[in-house]
Amino acid sequence: MILMTEDAGEPKYFVLTENGRAFYIRPWNYGAEAIQEIAPGEPVPGPLAGVIAHGMPIPLGCTVLGWAPDHQVTAILAVHGGHTAGTDTAPAVPAIQVMPMSGTVTIDWPPFGASLLCDGRLWDYLDRGDIVDIAPLLASCPGQAFRTPCPHWHGSSRGAACVVVTADLIASEYWLPAGVYADHWMLREGIPVPPAGQLLALPGTVDMARELGVAAEQGPPGAAAQG
Numbered sequence: 001m002i003l004m005t006e007d008a009g010e011p012k013y014f015v016l017t018e019n020g021r022a023f024y025i026r027p028w029n030y031g032a033e034a035i036q037e038i039a040p041g042e043p044v045p046g047p048l049a050g051v052i053a054h055g056m057p058i059p060l061g062c063t064v065l066g067w068a069p070d071h072q073v074t075a076i077l078a079v080h081g082g083h084t085a086g087t088d089t090a091p092a093v094p095a096i097q098v099m100p101m102s103g104t105v106t107i108d109w110p111p112f113g114a115s116l117l118c119d120g121r122l123w124d125y126l127d128r129g130d131i132v133d134i135a136p137l138l139a140s141c142p143g144q145a146f147r148t149p150c151p152h153w154h155g156s157s158r159g160a161a162c163v164v165v166t167a168d169l170i171a172s173e174y175w176l177p178a179g180v181y182a183d184h185w186m187l188r189e190g191i192p193v194p195p196a197g198q199l200l201a202l203p204g205t206v207d208m209a210r211e212l213g214v215a216a217e218q219g220p221p222g223a224a225a226q227g
Helices: 046-054 120-126 135-139 184-188 197-202 207-219
Strands: 002-007 010-018 023-027 036-038 057-058 062-066 075-080 095-100 131-133 147-149 162-165 179-180
Touching: 002 046, 010 046, 023 046, 062 135, 062 207, 095 184, 120 131, 120 147, 135 207, 147 197, 147 207, 179 197
Parallel strands: none
Antiparallel strands: 002 010, 002 057, 010 023, 023 036, 062 075, 062 131, 075 095, 095 179, 147 162, 162 179
16 A cells, blocks of 8 residues: 655655565655564554554556546546665656546646645545546456557656547446547647547557556555565
8 A cells, every 4th residue: 555645745655565464664765674564553653653544545556547526537547656666766656647638628627637646635536426436447448448658748757648538438427438638737738639540550559458457467566575
């Protein structure tokens, strides 16, 4: 599990795992030497107790959400879980890329813009049903939703900036219209969104049903054994 807290307005991330004998927690940007073991029945050190009590859980990196306050998805929210420490470079931190549907107006976009995690109301939106989990729908519709590169936009440090949905996809409580979903900042800055056919022809285009199926088989990231 990934937990997020704020310190003087700056987000801080922690990784919480367990192996059946104990729980382990560490700051996101540190390796094994910073792991704190928490055995059952033992007190949690002060600062880490606050993280566990008040930290906001972050969805896993394989999660794909939709903004659908009126049962129609108008923006796709792609969760990027970052990668855990263990390399020579600082790991990427978790983030949620906000991708409204091209051609929609800002009144239909999520009110939190590009900062859903810092907004602090992620789970409130989920509880109200304004945000829905669209990953099961995408995983069940092979050949109808694709993650693509976007040649006119390099603002996303986490790869593809677009999702192309080729047909209306219907779930029991919401529906996802066909269209191109592009990075929030790309649309804000008025950068032209390439047509769906051009995006689908680009190298690196991935069927999201296949991608989500592979992620489900691999299980959640950051769950390495703790000794």
